[in-house]
Amino acid sequence: MLDYLNDISENYMKDKSFKPNNRLLMGPGPSNVHPKVLKALARPTIGHLDPQFIDLMDDIKSLLKYAFQTENEVTFAVSGPGSVGMETCLVNLIEPGDKVVVCINGVFGGRMKDIIERCGATPFEVTAPWGSAIDPSELENKLSQHEDASIVAFVHAETSTGAKSDIKTLAEIAHKYDCLTIADTVTSLGGIPLLIDDWNIDCSYSGTQKCLSCPPGLSPITFNERAVNLIKNRKSKVQSWFMDLNLVLGYWGSGTKRAYHHTAPINSLYGLHEALLLLKQEGLEQAWERHQSNGQKLVNELGAIGILPYVKADERLPELTSVAVPAGVDEADVRKQLLEKHNIEIGAGLGDLAGKIWRIGFMGYTSNEENIDTFVSAIRGILENK
């Protein structure tokens, strides 16, 4: 025992500390973290009720309002990854017995449906083939058949397929039927145009590890007044203590005396703050434009070597490009070589698309022209040497 303790020396730490490779993260998330964000994460931890930290939380809220393009007072970061943001929106807005229309064109719409059922509500599905956007007329059909539905949930950027749905139009239709709207914007925030207020989205959740150049673990979230009123007037208690907005807002809400709810992930919030400052400095429109032009460049350059996009042009996400695996190619082996020889990670297809597509993410800090060149020359080399 004593020998072991004596061994805890500089050398011991040098040997045992975890040292990850410097990967180029070009999959469906996480994406590469901006070096300034990594530096911010390493700053000294302070208390979660320290006045300095409360000021930081206020700053994060106003920077998130900018990112979401909203004036919503209830805009903050949930302590947990995008899936916790998803669950927070759903468990607060849905009560047992509710009827909820859920749009499913990939993994994440399917995950929402599962949570809706766990809330004791009945989901009605509007589906589209994987790789396609949700057809707004299908939503209209479904709502006209179920006029007692009270909520419509949809995904803006389906990271499992690379398809973008027109959530502005989906929200217009939902409101025609007096439904409240919940939008998954995990892979769109900071990457493609997203206007929460102009598009009349009542509630939305996102993630930090896709287009914000930040590590995973937090979920930016926003609720408008209509959504907050619905929560305040619930007949039943929210079934989750941790995610109950009525309680969380005792800590994150403004105008109240901030009280302990849970210990906030202090250093992660330093990172998010830095990432949001970088977004503000670049400018939201400029960040959208960067993702758009790099996505287009990637499609052009892959096309030149015979790798073609899976999603049609007007429904394609620039930040997540799914491409068909060329005939006769062992897709898993290509990903393995990219990782082992080139330190590049890309994503595989999921569900029905497993083995058929690759998912190539150019999100956040990863999205620059140099990385496109690095990736295209690596995959060209691998395919030529088969």
Ligand SMILES: *Cc1c(COP(=O)(O)O)cnc(C)c1O
């Ligand atoms: C990544 C992702 C999620 C889940 O986020 P986690 O941080 O992995 O929990 C939800 N929806 C979409 C569209 C995503 O891309």
